[in-house]
Amino acid sequence: MNRTMIALLAAPALLLAGCGDSSEEATEAPVAVSTQTLAAMIAGDSDISAVSQLLSDAGLQGLFDGNAPYTVLAPTNAAFAAVEEALPGDDQRAARVAVIREHVLPGYLTTADIEAAVRNAPDGSVQMQTMGGAPLTFTLEDNTIGVTAADGSHALLQAGELLASNGVAIRVDGVLKNLDAQ
Amino acid sequence: MKYLLAAVSALAVAASPALAQGNGHGNSNGNGNGNRGAPASVSDNRGNGNGNGNRNAMRDDRGNGQGAASRADRQGGPPQARGNDDRGGPPEARGNGNGNGNGNRGGPAIGRGDDRPGNGNGNGNANGNRGNGNSAGNGRGNNGNQDRISVRSGGLVDFIAYRGPSHGMADGCPPGLARKYNGCRPPGLARQQDEARYRRYSPDWWGYGGLFGDRRGSYYYDDGFLLRLGSDGRISGYIPLLGGALAVGRTWPDDYRYARMPRYYESYYGLGGPDRYRYADNVVYRLDPQTTAIVSIAAMLTGDEFVVGQPMPRGYDVYNVPYGYRDRYYDGPDAMYRYNNGYVYQVDPETMLIASVIELAI
Incomplete structure (x- = not known):
């Protein structure tokens, strides 16, 4: 088994769970990759039901049901409430979609992948592009992975990622988009 | 393991003529020669080369030996797209083009250690004549998993040809x-x-x-x-806007431009015929072809351009290869891999230059 596969299967939330060791020798219980699609897994997670509802309303579920892999940093319901408050109603749905678009990354990224990249980065930070056009920066913050948007918005990755057959959903505790009307 | 991989590669090359076939609009002929110092394997033909070609068709360049000819100049005919300022040379366009390309880089790793392909040299020539779709080529195998690997100095020319007209206010x-x-x-x-x-x-x-x-x-x-x-x-x-005027149930604005995507994208994203989707502003929308009402969002693209021989765009620091391909394309000291918009790219970890493009099996 190659290194990547080991990293993928070896408890991707090691860091988030406080274990702190994500080396390929890690022996923690593997996290199974589901046969479900990302759309189905997001729809089945009550902690991110607000995001799921938006994806459904906007017809974005099909995006996560297909062949192409995506990774979603999904704000928890508590975090996403700020979006719904700032951009309410059907009128503002396009704005809410613009917000969530900046939480969608190309490809299949596990927390272990992100952690490994951060640890290997000379300056301790790595960037990933989003579908919104602005990159996100990942760093380690007290043994937790933090993510910062180009506009300074910040969140922490939460434990318990959803590893779907065609993508990953990682819960985050904030919204990675400045919602201030300035 | 090494021998197993070689055997797999041999099988892969048996299938390569099919991969080398053009897509119906041109004649192409290619010859390639691969040389490498590693243990003999027919997959050497994936190596790299120099290509010169004249073409009319979309992908004939990929059928030329292992030296994929790139288009330096292209004068495409009318695009399949419609709307505002949709011009350029989409894959379906008929036109005349001349291109010269050079590729210097080994193909993506398919194995480990000694099984990594070396560098090859090849020459390819393509002459495209509208209306025929025959091509013959020697070279270019694949990794045994039917992923199509190519080294194209021109980058994703087909995609780029569409990019301009698919954007804009x-x-x-x-x-x-x-x-x-x-x-x-x-x-x-x-x-x-x-x-x-x-x-x-x-x-x-x-x-x-x-x-x-x-x-x-x-x-x-x-x-x-x-x-x-x-x-x-x-x-x-x-x-x-996505989710606004371009939301599910809304009809496509009559006067808003869109473009047809290259066939690979149509296949990869499962789009169906060109009347069943619209591509604009890095989003692909599925449509009801009768009503042109949007029925779902089929894909989002980053808009980043990965060009062989050029540095990898910023913002791809984390390994992101799709789950089903991680046993084949994983980072190592000699190569790293990144996914973007339906392709996996091999990147040289030292120079961070893009070495090759891998089309993923459907």
């Missing part, structure tokens, strides 16, 4: 808003209220900053459109 005023606002002039009060919110309603906020050259001016949001206001207060341009 439409001039004028959306028909619906023209009726709503007499003379396409939003009420002054609304404009005043919006002045404090231009940050939100700028193209940058919506993620269109990189797609539209002119970010200046006043912008306004209404009815699912991002609207640009001219100095006279009239709507002078607009973008229908």
Whole structure:
């Protein structure tokens, strides 16, 4: 088994769970990759039901049901409430979609992948592009992975990622988009 | 393991003629020779080379030996796209082109250690003549998993050919808003209220900053459109927004441009025929071909360009290869892999230059 596969299967939330060791020798219980699609897994997670509802309303579920892999940093319901408050109603749905678009990354990224990249980065930070056009920066913050948007918005990755057959959903505790009307 | 991989590669090469076939619009002929110092394997032909070609068709360049000819010049015919300023050389266009390309880089690793391909040299020539789809080529095997690997110095030319026309703010005023606002002039009060919110309603906020050259001016949001206001207060341009004017159930705005995607994308994203989708502003929408109503969002693209021989774009620091391909394409001291928009790219970890493009099996 190659290194990547080991990293993928070896408890991707090691860091988030406080274990702190994500080396390929890690022996923690593997996290199974589901046969479900990302759309189905997001729809089945009550902690991110607000995001799921938006994806459904906007017809974005099909995006996560297909062949192409995506990774979603999904704000928890508590975090996403700020979006719904700032951009309410059907009128503002396009704005809410613009917000969530900046939480969608190309490809299949596990927390272990992100952690490994951060640890290997000379300056301790790595960037990933989003579908919104602005990159996100990942760093380690007290043994937790933090993510910062180009506009300074910040969140922490939460434990318990959803590893779907065609993508990953990682819960985050904030919204990675400045919602201030300035 | 090494021998197993060699055997797999041999099987792969048996299938390579099929991969080398053109896509119906041109004749191409290619010859390639691969040389490498590693243990003999027919997959050496994946190596790299130099290509020179004349072409009319979309992918004939990929059928030329292992030296994929790139298009330096292309004069495409009318595109399959319609709308505003959709010009260029889409894959289906008939035209004449001449290209010269050089590739210097080994193919992506298919194995480990000694099984990694070395560098090869090849020459390819393609002459495309409309109406025929025969091609013959020697070379270019694949990794045994039917992923198509190519080294193209011109990058994803087919995609780039579409990129320009698929972006841009439409001039004028959306028909619906023209009726709503007499003379396409939003009420002054609304404009005043919006002045404090231009940050939100700028193209940058919506993620269109990189797609539209002119970010200046006043912008306004209404009815699912991002609207640009001219100095006279009239709507002078607009973008229908994902989830707004381009939401499920809405019909495609008659006067908004879109483009056809290269066939690989149509296949990879499962789009069906060109009447069943619209591609604009890095989003692919599925349509009901009868009503042109949007039925779902099929794909989002990053808009980043990965060009063989050029540095990898910024923002791909984390390994992101799809789950089903991780046992084949994984980072190591000699190569790293990144996914973007339906392709996996091999990148040289030292130079960070893109070495090759891998089409993923469907």
